[in-house]
Amino acid sequence: xxxxxxxxxxxxxxxxxxxxxxxxxxxxxxxxxxxxxxxxxxxxxxxxxxxxxxxxxxxxxxxxxxxxxxxxxxxxxxxxxxxxxxxxxxxxxxxxxxxxxxxxxxxxxxxxxxxxxxxxxxxxxxxxxxxxxxxxxxxxxxxxxxxxxxxxxxxxxxxxxxxxxxxxxxxxxxxxxxxxxxxx
Amino acid sequence: xxxxxxxxxxxxxxxxxxxxxxxxxxxxxxxxxxxxxxxxxxxxxxxxxxxxxxxxxxxxxxxxxxxxxxxxxxxxxxxxxxxxxxxxxxxxxxxxxxxxxxxxxxxxxxxxxxxxxxxxxxxxxxxxxxxxxxxxxxxxxxxxxxxxxxxxxxxxxxxxxxxxxxxxxxxxxxxxxxxxxxxxxxxxxxxxxxxxxxxxxxxxxxxxxxxxxxxxxxxxxxxxxxxxxxxxxxxxxxxxxxxxxxxxxxxxxxxxxxxxxxxxxxxxxxxxxxxxxxxxxxxxxxxxxxxxxxxxxxxxxxxxxxxxxxxxxxxxxxxxxxxxxxxxxxxxxxxxxxxxxxxxxxxxxxxxxxxxxxxxxxxxxxxxxxxxxxxxxxxxxxxxxxxxxxxxxxxxxxxxxxxxxxxxxxxxxxxxxxxxxxxxxxxxxxxxxxxxxxxxxxxxxxxxxxxxxxxxxxxxxxxxxxxxxxxxxxxxxxxxxxxxxxxxxxxxxxxxxxxxxxxxxxxxxxxxxxxxxxxxxxxxxxxxxxxxxxxxxxxxxxxxxxxxxxxxxxxxxxxxxxxxxxxxxxxxxxxxxxxxxxxxxxxxxxxxxxxxxxxxxxxxxxxxxxxxxxx
Numbered sequence: 001x002x003x004x005x006x007x008x009x010x011x012x013x014x015x016x017x018x019x020x021x022x023x024x025x026x027x028x029x030x031x032x033x034x035x036x037x038x039x040x041x042x043x044x045x046x047x048x049x050x051x052x053x054x055x056x057x058x059x060x061x062x063x064x065x066x067x068x069x070x071x072x073x074x075x076x077x078x079x080x081x082x083x084x085x086x087x088x089x090x091x092x093x094x095x096x097x098x099x100x101x102x103x104x105x106x107x108x109x110x111x112x113x114x115x116x117x118x119x120x121x122x123x124x125x126x127x128x129x130x131x132x133x134x135x136x137x138x139x140x141x142x143x144x145x146x147x148x149x150x151x152x153x154x155x156x157x158x159x160x161x162x163x164x165x166x167x168x169x170x171x172x173x174x175x176x177x178x179x180x181x182x183x184x
Numbered sequence: 185x186x187x188x189x190x191x192x193x194x195x196x197x198x199x200x201x202x203x204x205x206x207x208x209x210x211x212x213x214x215x216x217x218x219x220x221x222x223x224x225x226x227x228x229x230x231x232x233x234x235x236x237x238x239x240x241x242x243x244x245x246x247x248x249x250x251x252x253x254x255x256x257x258x259x260x261x262x263x264x265x266x267x268x269x270x271x272x273x274x275x276x277x278x279x280x281x282x283x284x285x286x287x288x289x290x291x292x293x294x295x296x297x298x299x300x301x302x303x304x305x306x307x308x309x310x311x312x313x314x315x316x317x318x319x320x321x322x323x324x325x326x327x328x329x330x331x332x333x334x335x336x337x338x339x340x341x342x343x344x345x346x347x348x349x350x351x352x353x354x355x356x357x358x359x360x361x362x363x364x365x366x367x368x369x370x371x372x373x374x375x376x377x378x379x380x381x382x383x384x385x386x387x388x389x390x391x392x393x394x395x396x397x398x399x400x401x402x403x404x405x406x407x408x409x410x411x412x413x414x415x416x417x418x419x420x421x422x423x424x425x426x427x428x429x430x431x432x433x434x435x436x437x438x439x440x441x442x443x444x445x446x447x448x449x450x451x452x453x454x455x456x457x458x459x460x461x462x463x464x465x466x467x468x469x470x471x472x473x474x475x476x477x478x479x480x481x482x483x484x485x486x487x488x489x490x491x492x493x494x495x496x497x498x499x500x501x502x503x504x505x506x507x508x509x510x511x512x513x514x515x516x517x518x519x520x521x522x523x524x525x526x527x528x529x530x531x532x533x534x535x536x537x538x539x540x541x542x543x544x545x546x547x548x549x550x551x552x553x554x555x556x557x558x559x560x561x562x563x564x565x566x567x568x569x570x571x572x573x574x575x576x577x578x579x580x581x582x583x584x585x586x587x588x589x590x591x592x593x594x595x596x597x598x599x600x601x602x603x604x605x606x607x608x609x610x611x612x613x614x615x616x617x618x619x620x621x622x623x624x625x626x627x628x629x630x631x632x633x634x635x636x637x638x639x640x641x642x643x644x645x646x647x648x649x650x651x652x653x654x655x656x657x658x659x660x661x662x663x664x665x666x667x668x669x670x671x672x673x674x675x676x677x678x679x680x681x682x683x684x685x686x687x688x689x690x691x692x693x694x695x696x697x698x699x700x701x702x703x704x705x706x707x708x709x710x711x712x713x714x715x716x717x718x719x720x721x722x723x724x725x726x727x728x729x730x731x732x733x734x735x736x737x738x739x740x741x742x743x744x745x746x747x748x749x750x751x752x753x754x755x756x757x758x759x760x761x762x763x764x765x766x767x768x769x770x771x772x773x774x775x776x777x778x779x780x781x782x783x784x785x786x787x788x789x790x791x792x793x794x795x796x797x798x799x
Contacts, residue, residue: 030403034572038601038662042359042564043196057603057659064598 200557
């Protein structure tokens with residue numbers, strides 16, 4: 001089989017872009033699966049079997065990463081030398097400071113048994129979900145901007161947006177957990 | 185004795201095996217490329233997954249062993265699949281309902297007591313596999329050494345490994361473990377160029393699986409899977425047994441739940457009643473035991489009330505699976521039913537309601553998994569070219585981190601093979617070892633997940649704390665089994681990893697069992713040859729005995745008669761030995777010594793006949 005690229009984009013034979021045609025990606029995934037899957041090599045030498053296993057692991061890991069816009073963006077950021085730490089998602093984005101403060105208050109009240117906080121939390125959840133949808137639209141625009149310009153400054157912005165999205169999403173999950181827990 | 189030489193390299197035949205909780209089957213692809221189930225010597229396609237150790241020390245599998253469930257319950261085991269890859273602590277609940285006799289001193293590996301011997305679950309499963317292998321060899325008239333074996337999709341690493349071990353012990357090279365629902369989908373998709381999304385609902389004897397697949401130009405891509413490895417027809421049987429036992433207790437004034445033979449007879453009766461209830465609105469459960477008679481009528485309505493919560497328990501995993509697959513119920517084009525329990529009308533209705541689609545039942549739900557395994561065997565051996573199965577791992581894989589928290593590396597429903605790489609370092613100057621605890625499951629905390637194994641990275645170059653860089657690659661292969669490799673990222677050299685499985689057998693133990701099983705096979709073979717020689721000896725001994733009554737015997741010289749007596753005694757001396765060659769040589773000697781006698785007898789007979797015509 002020769003030496004196979006370990007970079008996901010290269011393995012799929014596609015450009016290193018943030019916005020991808022998912023149908024094309026799927027077609028390539030199926031074609032490469034037919035080519036490399038271990039099922040095609042069970043009666044071949046141990047060496048060929050190992051190569052098939054390694055190749056298919058890269059293929060599957062790559063497909064999982066590239067078909068998900070967020071994982072894909074993180075992957076592209078990483079290959080461009082951007083550090084994707086958990087740290088970024090722990091710092092409160094400044095524009096959210098006030099909202100998060102109110103949310104934490106409401107969460108405290110609900111934990112203390114104050115059911116009147118529930119309505120506020122439901123409202124907060126809806127607000128954060130809307131916020132996430134807004135962020136996703138913003139990301140989509142930035143993806144296109146980067147693909148067109150290949151500007152590293154845009155990538156830095158993408159990283160900031162990703163961190164904000166992760167932060168908001170963690171909030172939604174926390175609120176949902178509290179609401180479900182209090183209901184039970 | 186020259187051992188039989190079989191060139192395994194030449195045989196490319198791969199069979200498909202459904203190693204079930206209740207029944208097991210073996211299937212192959214016929215000359216036309218169609219999958220077909222291979223019947224056993226008794227003509228039955230289903231081999232009950234029951235193993236008994238006879239008082240003579242022979243292992244018997246299948247229908248004959250099922251009879252022993254009642255006559256020799258202490259020497260017989262069924263539903264062994266429930267114990268595969270599990271530890272003693274895991275199966276305490278199971279033990280309340282199943283008469284498994286766990287041997288003293290069982291710890292991470294359970295040993296089951298059969299009479300005076302003990303066996304691990306993989307060994308018991310290997311007996312079943314050997315029977316299937318033999319059935320296939322007899323039917324196909326050629327040695328069979330390679331197989332695809334199916335497992336519940338929701339089986340964890342230890343359960344899969346145990347199944348693979350069973351194959352090795354049985355002398356089978358397991359080319360692939362295939363998930364049962366996926367295999368069923370393969371069986372259904374064979375002749376038709378289907379496109380779209382299908383769900384496979386598989387309620388077997390002891391396990392429940394749900395899988396959702398996307399079919400596209402011969403590719404079967406599993407989108408998500410879910411299930412419960414301890415939910416199945418057995419649980420339904422137990423409900424019925426329970427009410428019958430209570431009835432009997434109050435009617436007879438006697439609790440028979442501790443009489444193995446009584447419970448087994450009752451089990452057979454309730455299973456038959458359960459099966460009848462799929463077609464009739466009411467039926468009877470009957471038991472005759474030691475001259476006493478029990479009978480009660482059971483209506484389908486009551487039956488459904490009894491099992492409603494069991495059927496309900498399958499729906500949660502179905503909903504989770506639909507969600508994980510990222511599809512809406514309306515997008516699911518077809519539902520395929522697998523497993524004997526899906527014959528129950530209530531189960532069918534529940535599936536139809538949830539998926540809003542009429543379930544498919546064109547193929548026999550008992551056979552469809554084995555047929556699919558044969559299709560996968562055809563894919564692996566190259567005889568089926570356009571199809572490909574892309575399966576997923578049912579459980580997330582993670583490692584233990586600070587504070588007993590699990591850090592997930594490979595998420596559930598990832599297409600396999602799948603991998604993840606993590607870099608580890610040392611905490612203390614000069615540290616030589618790093619221990620990695622790997623877990624399977626969806627929960628946050630270590631204690632709530634299933635411990636899979638501990639990997640010991642050994643002989644790390646001594647360096648100041650935090651300087652070592654050990655890159656560890658976790659790879660789940662196409663069988664759903666974890667492989668771990670490590671290398672020193674600074675030097676690029678391979679790092680040695682010692683694996684300590686939390687449950688199941690070490691490689692050395694499996695090796696020991698394989699050689700033990702080969703020894704046993706040789707022993708079995710020798711014993712059979714000796715038995716065959718004895719049958720022949722019996723024949724000649726009886727003939728000689730009879731000949732001694734003949735006049736022709738008296739016509740022999742004294743020397744000739746002495747020679748016969750000597751040969752006869754020598755045969756009797758070796759008769760009970762194990763050496764079939766020795767027995768055969770003594771038979772030959774007796775044959776030679778009686779040659780003259782035989783000739784004389786024929787002559788006498790001829791003379792007699794001639795005399796007869798004269799009269």
